[in-house]
Amino acid sequence: MTDSGGATPRVEMRGIVKRFGQFEALSGVDLALRAGEVHALLGENGAGKTTLMKVLGGLHEPDEGEIVVAGEPVKLRSARRAAQYGIGMVHQHFCLVKRFTVAANLQIGAARASRVSDSVSNAVELGERYGMKLDPAARIADLSVGEQQAVEILRALGRGAEILILDEPTAVLTPQESERLFTMLREFADAGKAVVLISHKLREVTGHADRVTIMRRGAVVARRLAGECAERELAQLMIGTGIEDLPLQTGSPFKAGSSEPQLACAGLSVTHADGRLALDDLSLRIGSGEIVGVAGVAGNGQRELAEALTGLRPAAAGTIHAGDRDLSGGGPLDFIGAGVGHVPEDRNRTAVAPGAPIWRNAVLKRYRTRPVARGWRVDSSAAQKFAEQLCDVAQLSTRDVHRRIRNLSGGNAQRLVLRREIDCSSRALIAAYPARGLDVGAAHQVKKAMLEAREAGIGILLISEDLDEILELSDRIVVLYEGRIVSEFTRENVDRDQLGLSMGGAAVR
Incomplete structure (x- = not known):
């Protein structure tokens, strides 16, 4: 592993261990965030990135290890306590009140309550400042997933956090807006603050981060200077093996008007x-x-x-x-x-029934046709056989079709949905x-x-x-x-x- 050394860390996480029952999600992780840097955190789903950041954000208490902020050991037993130390996080799964408006959600957790007129004007000002214009009066429930993510980003940026953790922050932005956001993040870091960027966009990491920490199976496997890394090297470090080239297209290119x-x-x-x-x-x-x-x-x-x-x-x-x-x-x-x-x-709201087993989800589009349908009933034996075949094609990590969908990783669940729909x-x-x-x-x-x-x-x-x-x-x-x-x-x-x-x-x- 390599690291840049140098400046005194603004935040240090030392030997962090986190267990959930018998499962060890974090195995002695060390992470240093320095003032003036954008630090990228990479890893596959389940690598421990989110768990590590939830420890830093006060949502999980470590079983072993310590957190040091500005040279002093601290106990971050809640998100409120973490915020007192200037740590703000935009979560991958949104923490928004869906029946509230954009303006009201931006005020949640603010140091002071604001009048409605002030909260609306604050929302407009935030959106214009960061190039993410949203209707302050719109209810969260009426927004798209991308717009809800934009509200989360604005809420974190509007609080002036000293350590800002961002999970996929550019997913809703155009290239020009992304560049403006990264310009703002660079200015944020240059002001003596720290940014943690969790991103699957390797081009963003190599183009905008200073350092990269790569995690796999709850441990840090590599540290790199972002400017000295190729995207392929980072991808291989993330998954632990080489990854074949994905052809941009296969076969003959489509010609407009060549078919009905x-x-x-x-x-x-x-x-x-x-x-x-x-x-x-x-x-x-x-x-x-x-x-x-x-x-x-x-x-x-x-x-x-x-x-x-x-x-x-x-x-x-x-x-x-x-x-x-x-x-x-x-x-x-x-x-x-x-x-x-x-x-x-x-996916979780409209593509699967999370509490149902894999086999029932696999036949959601097949239950009216043979061989899955037998009269007005579902032939469970035929349905389970079909599900096993679909699991093979989708290359799921399990063949247990009785396992509930909610217990699959995001990648496994999405591959199952995609193969079901292609079928x-x-x-x-x-x-x-x-x-x-x-x-x-x-x-x-x-x-x-x-x-x-x-x-x-x-x-x-x-x-x-x-x-x-x-x-x-x-x-x-x-x-x-x-x-x-x-x-x-x-x-x-x-x-x-x-x-x-x-x-x-x-x-x-």
């Missing part, structure tokens, strides 16, 4: 509950064996597009066809019957943020599965806020802004800067 569309919509308009347009006269076609990437900042109609193209949300106007089958006005069962699969953005997708697959929150190894397997589906002739609509993912996989890219497609790029003519500007609305101004 597997899924198409024309003049599609969708409204919010209050009557505002979420999608405005949108037309789109997805060809056989084509991946169409949808780029855009969260809240510009991505969720509504995915739900309209899977029958979950009614259209106010327009038509939808799967091949020659008219699905306009159809519900989810009509789209499933037409061979349209769906990987939703929020029922004879025509098209709508994949919303399929690799969000996954480590390098799990994300690699998800991308590989989508490329295999493409080669099988399935048309794929890939919705993502990760430009690297979109550029890596897509044959065509459309940019969604305020419910309209404002730009379109082919694989050959895409320009990253122009793509980012379009995501910010430059193309319609």
Whole structure:
């Protein structure tokens, strides 16, 4: 292991051990955060990164080891106590009150209570300062997952923490907004503060971090200077073995107009509950064996597009066809019957039943058809056999189909959902943020599965806020802004800067 040495640490974690029953989640971890640095923390899901940061944030008390802040040993027995030492964290799983407004959530935990008018003006000022504009009066429950993450980021930044922990902070930002955020974080660090960046975007780590700590199975396996590391080296350190090259595309490149569309919509308009347009006269076609990437900042109609193209949300106007089958006005069962699969953005809420076993989740799209269906009953033996086969294809870490979904890692659960949906997708697959929150190894397997589906002739609509993912996989890219497609790029003519500007609305101004 190598390290940069030098400046006195602002925070030190020494020999941290954390056990949950017989399971040792952290095994003697040492971590030093220095004033004036951006420190990246890398590792696969389950490596111990979040547990380590929860110890620092006062949410878990270590079983062994100590934490030293500004040279003095401290006991951080609560998040409030950690905040008193200037430690702020944006959690991967949001800590927001969904029935409260954006402004009210930004005030939770603040040193002083504010009047409603002040909290609204504070929310507006924060959003403008950091380039994340949100409606202060909007309820959290009405926001997309990406917008909720933006609220978490703003809440942490607005408190002036001395040690700021950020988990995937750029997932909802355009490239230009990301650069502005990293400029702000660099200024934050240069002011004598410290930043911990938990990110799966290796380009961000090598481009913006000063030092990198890599964890695996609850222990630190390497420390590197970020500027001296190649992305491949970091990926290999994270997963413990080499990772094969993921081809950008396999087989012949898709040619626009080379096939009949597997899924198409024309003049599609969708409204919010209050009557505002979420999608405005949108037309789109997805060809056989084509991946169409949808780029855009969260809240510009991505969720509504995915739900309209899977029958979950009614259209106010327009038509939808799967091949020659008219699905306009159809519900989810009509789209499933037409061979349209769906990987939703929020896996735990809408893709799986977390408390049910793997085999019941595996047949959620098969329980009406033979051999799983036997009359009006589900043949549990056939269902379990199907689930075992799906687990093999998905390369799950377990063959126990009686295990509950909630006990699987995020990567295993997502691979199961993706393979289940590909299995029922004879025509098209709508994949919303399929690799969000996954480590390098799990994300690699998800991308590989989508490329295999493409080669099988399935048309794929890939919705993502990760430009690297979109550029890596897509044959065509459309940019969604305020419910309209404002730009379109082919694989050959895409320009990253122009793509980012379009995501910010430059193309319609």
